[in-house]
């Protein structure tokens with residue numbers, strides 16, 4: 646359910662909001678990167694929540710997520726807090742906390758691939774939940 650809400654907000658943002666016209670479009674680019682991450686992540690969530698586990702397709706999504714896991718972070722440079730950013734100012738004020746959650750995300754995403762390759766459903770569930778926790782914790786702390 647939570648992800649339906651996220652998707653809806655992303656769709657609304659695409660039609661209703663300020664355009665990022667700065668050189669390199671850092672804010673828009675990181676938002677697009679997160680949308681791609683959600684598109685890789687959510688199909689795994691459906692399988693997990695509906696107890697409809699499909700090992701091969703799950704593995705494909707886990708690998709797709711792993712391939713793009715690095716994409717948003719370089720666009721959080723200094724002076725990139727302007728509309729349409731939905732980040733909180735504290736991301737830049739408490740950068741160490743944000744960076745630590747980013748590391749957790751990168752590590753747990755790698756572990757999800759290894760779990761997916763094991764085809765052990767209980768292990769995969771735990772690994773998926775670990776990734777989801779990093780999304781949630783970071784959004785709670787650093788996103789509006």
Ligand code: HEC
Pocket residue numbers: 651655658672675676677679680682683686729730731732733736743746747750776777779780781783784787788
């Ligand atoms: C280390 C922090 C962090 C992690 C981990 C993280 N996010 Fe985010 N996410 C953010 C921040 C900050 C924003 C707001 C970006 C902005 O607008 O400046 C965001 C924005 C988003 C958006 C909205 C993009 C838009 O169009 O506005 C989606 C969707 C999203 N994240 C999905 C995810 C998913 C799914 C995961 C986990 C698989 C995840 N994020 C992990 C920090 C994080």
